[in-house]
Amino acid sequence: xxxxxxxxxxxxxxxxxxxxxxxxxxxxxxxxxxxxxxxxxxxxxxxxxxxxxxxxxxxxxxxxxxxxxxxxxxxxxxxxxxxxxxxxxxxxxxxxxxxxxxxxxxxxxxxxxxxxxxxxxxxxxxxxxxxxxxxxxxxxxxxxxxxxxxxxxxxxxxxxxxxxxxxxxxxxxxxxxxxxxxxxxxxxxxxxxxxxxxxxxxxxxxxxxxxxxxxxxxxxxxxxxxxxxxxxxxxxxxxxxxxxxxxxxxxxxxxxxxxxxxxxxxxxxxxxxxxxxxxxxxxxxxxxxxxxxxxxxxxxxxxxxxxxxxxxxxxxxxxxxxxxxxxxxxxxxxxxxxxxxxxxxxxxxxxxxxxxxxxxxxxxxxxxxxxxxxxxxxxxxxxxxxxxxxxxxxxxxxxxxxxxxxxxxxxxxxxxxxxxxxxxxxxxxxxxxxxxxxxxxxxxxxxxxxxxxxxxxxxxxxxxxxxxxxxxxxxxxxxxxxxxxxxxxxxxxxxxxxxxxxxxxxxxxxxxxxxxxxxxxxxxxxxxxxxxxxxxxxxxxxxxxxxxxxxxxxxxxxxxxxxxxxxxxxxxxxxxxxxxxxxxxxxxxxxxxxxxxxxxxxxxxxxxxxxxxxxxxxxxxxxxxxxxxxxxxxxxxxxxxxxxxxxxxxxxxxxxxxxxxxxxxxxxxxxxxxxxxxxxxxxxxxxxxxxxxx
Numbered sequence: 001x002x003x004x005x006x007x008x009x010x011x012x013x014x015x016x017x018x019x020x021x022x023x024x025x026x027x028x029x030x031x032x033x034x035x036x037x038x039x040x041x042x043x044x045x046x047x048x049x050x051x052x053x054x055x056x057x058x059x060x061x062x063x064x065x066x067x068x069x070x071x072x073x074x075x076x077x078x079x080x081x082x083x084x085x086x087x088x089x090x091x092x093x094x095x096x097x098x099x100x101x102x103x104x105x106x107x108x109x110x111x112x113x114x115x116x117x118x119x120x121x122x123x124x125x126x127x128x129x130x131x132x133x134x135x136x137x138x139x140x141x142x143x144x145x146x147x148x149x150x151x152x153x154x155x156x157x158x159x160x161x162x163x164x165x166x167x168x169x170x171x172x173x174x175x176x177x178x179x180x181x182x183x184x185x186x187x188x189x190x191x192x193x194x195x196x197x198x199x200x201x202x203x204x205x206x207x208x209x210x211x212x213x214x215x216x217x218x219x220x221x222x223x224x225x226x227x228x229x230x231x232x233x234x235x236x237x238x239x240x241x242x243x244x245x246x247x248x249x250x251x252x253x254x255x256x257x258x259x260x261x262x263x264x265x266x267x268x269x270x271x272x273x274x275x276x277x278x279x280x281x282x283x284x285x286x287x288x289x290x291x292x293x294x295x296x297x298x299x300x301x302x303x304x305x306x307x308x309x310x311x312x313x314x315x316x317x318x319x320x321x322x323x324x325x326x327x328x329x330x331x332x333x334x335x336x337x338x339x340x341x342x343x344x345x346x347x348x349x350x351x352x353x354x355x356x357x358x359x360x361x362x363x364x365x366x367x368x369x370x371x372x373x374x375x376x377x378x379x380x381x382x383x384x385x386x387x388x389x390x391x392x393x394x395x396x397x398x399x400x401x402x403x404x405x406x407x408x409x410x411x412x413x414x415x416x417x418x419x420x421x422x423x424x425x426x427x428x429x430x431x432x433x434x435x436x437x438x439x440x441x442x443x444x445x446x447x448x449x450x451x452x453x454x455x456x457x458x459x460x461x462x463x464x465x466x467x468x469x470x471x472x473x474x475x476x477x478x479x480x481x482x483x484x485x486x487x488x489x490x491x492x493x494x495x496x497x498x499x500x501x502x503x504x505x506x507x508x509x510x511x512x513x514x515x516x517x518x519x520x521x522x523x524x525x526x527x528x529x530x531x532x533x534x535x536x537x538x539x540x541x542x543x544x545x546x547x548x549x550x551x552x553x554x555x556x557x558x559x560x561x562x563x564x565x566x567x568x569x570x571x572x573x574x575x576x577x578x579x580x581x582x583x584x585x586x587x588x589x590x591x592x593x594x595x596x597x598x599x600x601x602x603x604x605x606x607x608x609x610x611x612x613x614x615x616x617x618x619x620x621x622x623x624x625x626x627x628x629x630x631x632x633x634x635x636x637x638x639x640x641x642x643x644x645x646x647x648x649x650x651x652x653x654x655x656x657x658x659x660x661x662x663x664x665x666x667x668x669x670x671x672x673x674x675x676x677x678x679x680x681x682x683x684x685x686x687x688x689x690x691x692x693x694x
Contacts, residue, residue, distance in 0.1 A: 001045055001046070001049065001051070002042060002044055003045070004041070004042050004043075005040070005041045005043070005072065005073065006040060006073070007034070007039045007040075007041055007069050008069065008070040008071075009069045010039045010066065010069055015065055016034050019061070019065050019066070020034040020041075023041070023043070023058060023061055023062070026061060027054075028046055028049045028053070028054050029044070029045045029054065029058075030044045030046065031043075031044040058071075067131065086169075086173055087173060089121060089169075090169055090170055090173060092120055093121035093166060094117075094166060096114075096117040096120070097113075097114070097117045097159070097162050097163070097166065099113055100113035100114050100117070100158075100159070101159055111158060114158035114159065114162050115158075117166075118153070118158075118162050118165060121162070121166055121169050122146075122149060122162075122165035122169065125142050125146060125165065126142075126146045126150075129142040129143045129146040147317070149162075193284060194210050194226045194227070194228035194262065194284065196209065197213050197219045197228040198219055198222070198225075199213060199218075200217075200218040200219060200220055200272070205220055210228040210229055210262075211280075213228070213229055213275055213278065213279065214278060215275055215276060215277065215278055218274055218275075219272075219273050219275060220272055220273075221266045221270075221273060222266065222270060223266055223267060223269065223270070224265070224266065224267075225266055226265055227240070227260055227261065227262050227264040227266065227271075227273070228262055228279075229262050229277060229278070229279060230260070230261050230262050230275070230276055230277040230281075230282045230283055231260055231274050231275045231276045232257065232259050232260065232273065232276055233254050233257065233258045233260055233272070233273055234256060234272050234273065234274050235256060235272035236255070236270050236272055237254070237255040237256075237269050237460060238254055238255075238270070238271050239251040239254075239267040239269075240254050240265060240266055240267060241264065241267055242261075242264050242540075253460075254271070255460075259276075261283045262282040262284040263283055283565070316346070316659070319346065319663075320343040320346045321343070323339055323343040323663060324336070324342075324343035325339075327339045342663065342665055346659060346662045346663055359647060359687075362640055362643050362644045362647060362686075363380030363384070363640060363644070365640070365643075366380075366639070366640030366690045369636055369640075370632075370636045373633075374624045374626075374629060375620065375621070375622055375632060375633045375636070376620065376621040377620050378619050378620065382619040383637050383640060384640075384641065385583050385601060385602050386583075386585075386633055386638075387634075387638055387641050388581065388582055389532060389582075389583050389584075389602070389634065390532070390533050390534065390578040390579070391533060391534040391536070391584045391585070392527060392534070392535050392584075392585045392586075392587065392630075393537070393538055393571060393574060393584065393587070393596075393600070394536070394537050394538075394555075394587050394588075394627070395537070395586075395587060395588035395593050396537055396538075396539035396541055396546060397589075398588075398589035398606060398625075399587050399588055399589050399606055399627065400516060400520045400537065400553065400627060401514045401515060401516050401517060401520075402514060402515045402516075402517055403514065403589065404439075404515075405436060405512050405514060406439055406442075406443070406512065406514075406515055407422075407439055407442075407443035407510055407512055408495065408511050408512065408513045408515065409511035410508070411510070411511070412507065413506055413507060413508040414506070414507070416502075416507045416508055420507075421508045421510065422443060422444050422510070423444060423446075424473050424475075424500055424502055424507060425440045425444070425498060425510055426444035426446075426448055427452075427453065427466060427468050427473055428463075428464050428473045428475035428500070429441060429464065430450065430453060430456075430466075431453075431456050432458075432464065436496055436498065436512055439512050440510065440512070452469050453467075453468045454467045455467040459483075462476045462477060462480035462483060463476015463477060463498075471502055471503050472502070472504070473501070474499075474501040475498055475499070475500050476499060477497070477499065481501065481506070484501060486501050488506050488509075491509065493511070493544075494513075494544035494545040494547075495511050495513035495545075496511075496512040497509050497510070497511060497512075498510045513545075514545070516552070517625075517626070517627060519627055519628040520553060520627050521553055522628060523627035523630060523631055524553045524554070524627075526628070526631045527630065527631060527634075530634060533578075534556045534577065534578075535555050536555060536556055536557040536558070536574055537549070537550050537553075537555050537557070537558050538559045538570055538571065539559070539560050539561075539562065540561065540562055540563065540567075541560060543560045543561060545560075546559075546561075547560070557574070563592075564592045564593075564594075564595050564596070565595065567592075567595070567596045568595050568596055568599050571584070571586065571596050571599055571600060572599070583601040584600050584602075585602040585603075585604060585630075586600035586603055586604065587604040587605075587627070587630065588604075588606070588618075589605060589625075594617040597617045597618045598617045602620065603617060603619045604618055604619070604620045604621070604633075605618030605621050606621075606622055606625040620633060643686060643689060644687075647683040647686055650682070650683065
């Protein structure tokens with residue numbers, strides 16, 4: 001038996017892991033999977049067990065870990081309202097903080113403004129720390145923030161106490177936005193889910209839910225409708241848009257006997273289809289399932305500050321307590337007042353404000369510097385992951401190539417010129433909206449007078465015949481020329497060839513292809529020079545086209561004619577060639593790339609031409625669609641890491657030195673404040689350097 005629950009208010013990735021582990025331990029539950037992105041908790045339990053019998057245990061387990069979570073059967077989340085409320089508190093707190101900092105007010109007024117600002121911004125953190133302590137969870141980041149800021153207040157450094165909490169809560173606010181944007185990607189991808197199917201029952205057609213359709217049922221798909229289920233065409237001819245699945249722009253011709261996949265969009269003719277797979281096994285369903293569950297396969301890393309707090313904070317709190325109590329008991333002449341002061345100095349020095357502020361600020365600075373270079377990075381964890389990239393996998397169309405068909409060459413024959421050949425081709429393709437026709441009309445660039453076209457006939461699977469200005473023009477493929485018994489030469493190429501004949505005479509051919517991006521070669525070469533070990537390409541395009549691009553770029557592997565779920569399978573095979581601590585990065589642009597973007601350690605989407613689903617599912621977005629921006633992103637990541645480690649080493653060295661001096665009574669509160677505020681200020685100034693990355 002299965003039960004699905006929505007955990008509304010789940011915003012902590014670490015908490016989600018704890019919930020999953022603890023719920024699995026409940027008697028009767030076989031398995032539990034919690035998807036942090038979708039907030040969906042899936043429970044599997046014994047067939048003879050009713051959920052009601054274990055509901056209280058599940059609820060209690062979840063509440064013990066995260067008391068603010070609401071457990072729902074249907075999603076009625078109020079995340080947007082919570083975000084607005086949180087933002088309002090931060091803004092009001094910031095205004096009060098600025099007033100107290102700028103104006104010269106009496107001490108009581110100054111303290112009041114700082115205190116109100118602190119309560120507004122940091123109150124929830126302090127409250128959560130108290131709640132966690134009551135549950136036995138003492139040394140988490142809430143406790144860390146509480147002890148750091150209260151420590152600052154105790155020595156009269158009110159601005160520092162408020163500033164640290166403001167930085168922390170602002171960072172948390174932006175993190176929650178990033179999480180919600182990731183969740184939104186799932187909703188956006190749902191647009192490819194068909195709303196209905198036209199079920200043929202006898203001579204009657206009725207609308208039905210795709211989930212109700214069985215294998216062997218007959219459905220009708222009208223022009224403009226999505227194909228709701230996988231099947232085979234048993235009647236009708238049409239062109240279908242396959243870009244939602246393959247990412248390739250050229251429509252595909254289907255007719256009786258052709259296999260057709262759910263997610264295709266019918267462009268022209270009426271199609272009668274026999275269903276071969278039920279909805280749960282259909283292509284669309286597989287893609288949706290892959291995207292929703294890919295995030296559970298990603299290795300989640302704990303926040304550095306939380307890790308640091310687990311060891312550093314308990315140690316210094318324990319030592320400061322011992323300093324206050326033990327010396328007066330065992331050292332002759334030692335007084336409690338003297339050693340409590342030393343303990344307080346020790347505790348103030350130990351306040352990890354420099355790291356609490358500078359480390360997130362370094363990452364935010366790196367993210368800000370990247371955005372100025374047209375690179376959107378959705379979290380500091382992805383920026384950090386760019387330092388450990390071992391393998392990069394590229395999509396082809398729209399990623400390494402421009403994704404737009406263009407006339408790349410014109411070859412006239414006999415007395416025909418390039419201009420006349422292109423004009424005849426444009427006249428022939430004037431009534432067509434096919435991407436190849438559009439590329440010819442775009443290359444011609446002039447308006448065709450439609451009244452000059454007396455007749456227009458599309459020859460299925462071959463091309464077009466028109467009668468214009470008293471002449472017959474034929475435009476099409478090899479089969480068209482053969483059917484007209486016109487002599488021509490077969491062109492062996494991966495590009496699309498359009499042959500033109502005028503009044504039975506071969507006029508020449510036009511080459512149409514998807515061009516490689518100007519910086520693709522440079523990007524691949526530079527990435528290799530930067531230490532990337534393997535570079536592959538996955539594409540839904542044909543083998544000849546893929547191999548031409550792949551060989552030109554000298555890639556390590558080329559995989560072509562892949563559907564979205566096959567791309568994921570290939571990616572998982574490639575992933576096995578790297579070490580566990582090394583990262584795999586995928587770059588794509590289409591809705592069909594969303595599952596692979598979600599499955600990779602780091603997913604990068606092209607932002608200018610990429611689909612909304614790909615952009616939302618990705619961890620990084622290149623807004624200019626230039627592969628070379630990936631090089632820039634990695635350089636920014638490396639610079640950010642350098643600055644982060646400079647701050648860590650500098651802050652810990654100074655603090656440990658002054659800690660020892662404080663314990664020996666050779667450092668006063670003044671040195672303590674310097675070791676705290678001074679180090680924090682220098683670390684922040686150092687962190688800001690990453691913003692200047694060009």
